[in-house]
Amino acid sequence: xxxxxxxxxxxxxxxxxxxxxxxxxxxxxxxxxxxxxxxxxxxxxxxxxxxxxxxxxxxxxxxxxxxxxxxxxxxxxxxxxxxxxxxxxxxxxxxxxxxxxxxxxxxxxxxxxxxxxxxxxxxxxxxxxxxxxxxxxxxxxxxxxxxxxxxxxxxxxxxxxxxxxxxxxxxxxxxxxxxxxxxxxxxxxxxxxxxxxxxxxxxxxxxxxxxxxxxxxxxxxxxxxxxxxxxxxxxxxxxxxxxxxxxxxxxxxxxxxxxxxxxxxxxxxxxxxxxxxxxxxxxxxxxxxxxxxxxxxxxxxxxxxxxxxxxxxxxxxxxxxxxxxxxxxxxxxxx
Numbered sequence: 584x585x586x587x588x589x590x591x592x593x594x595x596x597x598x599x600x601x602x603x604x605x606x607x608x609x610x611x612x613x614x615x616x617x618x619x620x621x622x623x624x625x626x627x628x629x630x631x632x633x634x635x636x637x638x639x640x641x642x643x644x645x646x647x648x649x650x651x652x653x654x655x656x657x658x659x660x661x662x663x664x665x666x667x668x669x670x671x672x673x674x675x676x677x678x679x680x681x682x683x684x685x686x687x688x689x690x691x692x693x694x695x696x697x698x699x700x701x702x703x704x705x706x707x708x709x710x711x712x713x714x715x716x717x718x719x720x721x722x723x724x725x726x727x728x729x730x731x732x733x734x735x736x737x738x739x740x741x742x743x744x745x746x747x748x749x750x751x752x753x754x755x756x757x758x759x760x761x762x763x764x765x766x767x768x769x770x771x772x773x774x775x776x777x778x779x780x781x782x783x784x785x786x787x788x789x790x791x792x793x794x795x796x797x798x799x800x801x802x803x804x805x806x807x808x809x810x811x812x813x814x815x816x817x818x819x820x821x822x823x824x825x826x827x828x829x830x831x832x833x834x835x836x837x838x839x840x841x842x843x844x845x846x847x848x849x850x851x852x853x854x855x856x857x858x859x860x861x862x863x864x865x866x867x868x869x870x871x872x873x874x875x876x877x878x879x880x881x882x883x884x885x886x887x888x889x890x891x892x893x894x895x896x897x898x899x900x901x902x903x904x905x906x907x908x909x910x911x912x913x914x915x916x917x918x
Contacts, residue, residue, distance in 0.1 A: 703761065
């Protein structure tokens with residue numbers, strides 16, 4: 584019994600994922616938008632702000648400055664996110680006869696996912712949990728989110744064939760409040776608390792992990808409460824499997840092409856590349872979709888792939904943490 588309790592305590596985050604998902608399944612109304620938890624404020628703002636304040640508090644300023652000039656890392660992540668990903672998905676959707684077997688709006692939703700910007704939380708937390716280049720992940724997640732405000736509508740017009748206006752100032756304001764200001768405040772607090780932190784070693788990573796659990800819970804509440812009655816289980820299963828294959832294939836592609844020690848990326852860089860390049864933002868993506876497809880009956884359908892993609896990337900990343908961390912800490916591969 585003592586051994587089981589110790590194992591559960593050691594793997595509390597994975598246990599938490601299961602518990603929070605089950606709770607979201609049983610009572611999605613609590614954590615869905617407009618519910619008692621009010622995730623549109625507590626999750627969208629408070630949880631993300633705590634995550635980035637936590638990152639600013641724990642991140643060495645010199646590392647963040649060094650990340651600013653890591654151009655090859657930035658070019659790879661932004662290029663993969665906004666160029667390779669949508670081009671590859673467009674090619675696959677044209678080649679594979681999915682429309683013959685799956686609801687055509689779900690197929691369009693997969694193209695929509697490929698145009699989304701990177702998230703401002705999950706990729707950073709998973710990269711940090713593994714021990715990868717956290718500074719590079721933060722920089723690219725923030726930069727990709729800002730770029731996405733302008734680039735994502737253009738990509739949607741080009742690859743999906745829609746038009747619309749995006750509330751640029753509103754999203755910029757949200758990013759400033761939830762990312763830039765908390766990160767800056769965390770860095771400022773670190774300059775005054777550095778000695779205390781070194782002596783006491785506060786559980787910053789545990790706080791970040793719990794915030795991620797809240798994000799997972801809220802995401803699954805929205806997923807379970809989404810109206811899918813007009814889409815059969817076969818369609819959802821096919822889309823879910825396809826999204827899983829897309830994520831794993833892209834992560835493997837990035838890992839295999841960048842982990843060789845002679846191409847200029849450290850092992851910490853490879854970790855950031857794997858997750859920042861393949862993760863897509865639900866937080867930024869849904870507001871853009873709701874504006875572009877305002878009043879359109881297909882909005883719930885094209886949103887489903889993104890609702891599936893987001894929790895899948897968090898779950899898959901969480902499962903991969905111990906394996907990638909083991910690779911990162913190994914001494915027989917170049918770092």
